Amino acid sequence: MLKYGYAATSVDDICSKSGVTKGSFYHFFATKEELGLAVLNGFYEEGVARVASGAYAGMNDPYQRLLGLFDHLEAIGPDLWRHGCLMGNFACELAESSPLIRRRVAEIFEELVNRLAPVFRPIARGGREAAELAEQTLMVIEGAVIMARAHDDPRRIASGLRRFRHMIEARIGESRTAKDKVNRGRASSPM
Amino acid sequence: MLKYGYAATSVDDICSKSGVTKGSFYHFFATKEELGLAVLNGFYEEGVARVASGAYAGMNDPYQRLLGLFDHLEAIGPDLWRHGCLMGNFACELAESSPLIRRRVAEIFEELVNRLAPVFRPIARGGREAAELAEQTLMVIEGAVIMARAHDDPRRIASGLRRFRHMIEARIGESRTAKDKVNRGRASSPM
DNA sequence: TTGACTATACCGACCGGTTAGTATAGTGGG
DNA sequence: CCCACTATACTAACCGGTCGGTATAGTCAA
Secondary structure (H helix, E strand, C coil), X not given: CCCCCCCCCCHHHHHHHHCCCHHHHHHHCCCHHHHHHHHHHHHHHHHHHHHHCCHHHHCCCHHHHHHHHHHHHHHHHHHHCCCCCHHHHHHHHHCCCCHHHHHHHHHHHHHHHHHHHHHHHHHCCCCCHHHHHHHHHHHHHHHHHHHHHHXXXXXXXXXXXXXXXXXXXXXXXXXXXXXXXXXXXXXXXXX | CCCCCCCCCCHHHHHHHHCCCHHHHHHHCCCHHHHHHHHHHHHHHHHHHHHHCCHHHHXXXXXXXXXXXXXXXXXXXXXXXXXXXXXXXXXXXXXXXXXXXXXXXXXXXHHHHHHHHHHHHHHCCCCCHHHHHHHHHHHHHHHHHHHHHHCCCCHHHHHHHHHHHHHHHHHHHHHHHHHHHHHHHCCCCCC
16 A cells, blocks of 8 residues: 555455455455555554654753754664655545545644654744744655655655755754853853 | 546546547557656646746846745745645655656656756755755655645645745855855955 | 354455456548 | 548456355353
């Protein structure tokens, strides 16, 4: 389903490859769409687990943690999204034909933004900006995955993320100097 | 094909909606895949024409031109990619089942990078960086289009682009001051 | 302990309809 | 007459989904 798309993956294929019969299949799933939803949730949960498993999560320095997130994404991305991202694929293919799946994909993106936003907090200026930076990161990932698939080269996922990371690094530089100014104003140690 | 995907769009539908019969269709196209290729090229050419039609193209100031490109993309994006981007959709759905289409999509992305790169030249540092920034822009567009489709809200295309534009603005700021330094060193007018 | 009853898992043939693609007989302008 | 083009009927495979039926295990009253 990830490799060839929703429509091109038949229920018969799914059954024969997973060693179940069609009768069994339709005992557990009312429709093909319902299976799609289950596969989507599985993909989401696996992705969250993989992303959360990174070393960055335990880092104390907030800038180190943010940079560590990108290190981790660059490291696992090419493997995790080797055959694409199911959220992105379903959004492309089913957004206007399956409201159920489209809504779930939107929900998942929201959940991911909420999970990621805290990591961006230290460089966020406005109240909403951490969430916006998290959303921007998801966009870059989705775009990079498409690029990687088009060029048949998963390494593009890492290089796309790396370029975005450079822009984040520039922001970290700004945040640091801004913070230093505040600290200096409070007469605390400049280093 | 854009709205419901390649597989879900049948040749019969295409024929009846465009008022041709199947005999005619298969006189002009050997396979459905070949039509897909033609539709892809049509989408690409229309997109290039729309993007190139912007006022930014004639601007003299290179920074104004770059910012003008983003103004233009934000203005036309929500309409142009209202139902998604065919390059992105095909990359998602057909990358691993139709090598022909996948290759053409990759080619198109390359062509777009080459077309866009000159606009990024003024803020590029290394020799490859203008092309990389252009590619990054395409990634953001593709990601934003997916996000917009998932949330059923084309305005997300503009807001995603705007956020990326802010990062580009930061870079313009850096480039400007760097250039000022050079100018001052050459004893030319600082303003 | 036994036997009637029920719930769940599972099977695979089958259904109507759709798919991409083909075969063939025109048709109409140059 | 010719040939690019059109129309329609057709094929064979495949689609998602249904159906009647079976196997197994648990429950509970007598």
